Amino acid sequence: EDKVVQSPLSLVVHEGDTVTLNCSYEVTNFRSLLWYKQEKKAPTFLFMLTSSGIEKKSGRLSSILDKKELSSILNITATQTGDSAIYLCAVEVQGAQKLVFGQGTRLTINP
Amino acid sequence: NAGVTQTPKFQVLKTGQSMTLQCAQDMNHEYMSWYRQDPGMGLRLIHYSVGAGITDQGEVPNGYNVSRSTTEDFPLRLLSAAPSQTSVYFCASSYSPTGYNEQFFGPGTRLTVL
Numbered sequence: 001e002d003k004v005v006q007s008p009l010s011l012v013v014h015e016g017d018t019v020t021l022n023c024s025y026e027v028t029n030f031r032s033l034l035w036y037k038q039e040k041k042a043p044t045f046l047f048m049l050t051s052s053g054i055e056k057k058s059g060r061l062s063s064i065l066d067k068k069e070l071s072s073i074l075n076i077t078a079t080q081t082g083d084s085a086i087y088l089c090a091v092e093v094q095g096a097q098k099l100v101f102g103q104g105t106r107l108t109i110n111p
Numbered sequence: 112n113a114g115v116t117q118t119p120k121f122q123v124l125k126t127g128q129s130m131t132l133q134c135a136q137d138m139n140h141e142y143m144s145w146y147r148q149d150p151g152m153g154l155r156l157i158h159y160s161v162g163a164g165i166t167d168q169g170e171v172p173n174g175y176n177v178s179r180s181t182t183e184d185f186p187l188r189l190l191s192a193a194p195s196q197t198s199v200y201f202c203a204s205s206y207s208p209t210g211y212n213e214q215f216f217g218p219g220t221r222l223t224v225l
Contacts, residue, residue, distance in 0.1 A: 009151070034213070042115075042201060042216035043154075088153060097142070097161060098169060099214065101153035 002027040004091050006102035014110050017079050021105045023089030024071040031094035033072050035063055038086040038104070046074070046087075079109045112137050115217035117202050123223045124192040132187040132220050134202030142205045143185040144169070144214070145177065147198040154201065160185055192224045 004025045013019055023033065032050045036043035047056040049065035049072060056063050060083075063074045076083055086106050090099040118133045136143065144159035146169075156169030160179040174196060176188040185204075189196060199221050203214040 004153075006153075041218045044216075045213045048213060090154075097167075098144075098156050098159060099154075100170075101146075101155070103151055103153045 002091070002093055002100045004089055004100050004102035006087075006089050006105050008105060009103060010106045010108075012108045012110065013079060015079055015081060017109075018075065018077045019079060019107065021074040021076075021087050021089075021107070022071065023073070023102055024069075025089075025091045025100075025102075026070065027091050027093050027100060029094040030067070030070075031092040033065055034090045034092065034099065035072075035074050036088040036090065038088055039084075043088055076107075081109050081111055083107060084109045114138065115202055115204055115215050117200075117217035117220050119220060120218065121221050123225065124189075125225050126193060128192050130189050130192065132189075132200055132202075132222075134185045134187065134217060135183050136185075136202075136204040136215070137183065138204065138206070138215070139182060140204035140206050140215075141182065142207060142214075143179065144203050145175070145185070145187045146201045146203065147171065147196075148201060148219075149198050157187065157200075189222075194224045196222065197224045198222060 007022045034048045035046040047063045052067040060077045065072045086104040088104045089102040115136045141162045145157040146154040158177040160166045202217040205214045
């Protein structure tokens with residue numbers, strides 16, 4: 001069974017801290033890994049990773065994939081209260097036409 | 112573009128009632144899908160469609176039906192609502208006919224079954 005696991009499930013930090021969110025996966029036929037940010041409503045797309053070792057970056061957020069370790073991390077530097085959200089990791093399974101989501105990490109940034 | 116729209120935003124049903132959650136997209140996306148989100152469980156795929164007239168089951172299809180008569184619309188029907196179907200439902204779409212790459216999500220429907 002295809003599985004995606006995120007850790008930690010919940011994280012509370014102070015504004016300005018740097019955080020690292022983890023995602024590991026076990027899927028039959030990996031195609032890509034995606035990160036989403038979910039605030040109050042719909043998830044919004046952050047990154048899609050397909051190749052190992054190549055960092056994707058957007059402002060203070062960055063992510064990298066390690067296909068050998070079957071995992072990915074999402075880093076957020078100089079956190080702000082607006083970064084408070086649930087961060088979802090999903091893996092695209094080739095041939096199965098679906099995304100498998102992890103449980104999500106609830107990140108809370110305190111001022 | 113309105114993107115992906117869902118109606119209603121909130122719904123309360125009694126056990127045994129049926130209803131349809133509506134989903135529409137105006138991006139001419141071939142792939143559409145329905146997810147449910149429960150606390151601590153991420154998003155789980157209910158049903159998906161790779162084009163008009165083609166649907167298939169996801170991870171948790173029991174108790175739900177779908178159809179895809181047009182590219183734009185992908186309604187989700189609850190046949191006989193049960194308390195276990197209390198959840199937030201998201202519809203999503205993507206351009207690729209095989210369903211790969213970024214999915215765009217609707218705002219969600221919060222359903223409570225009493």
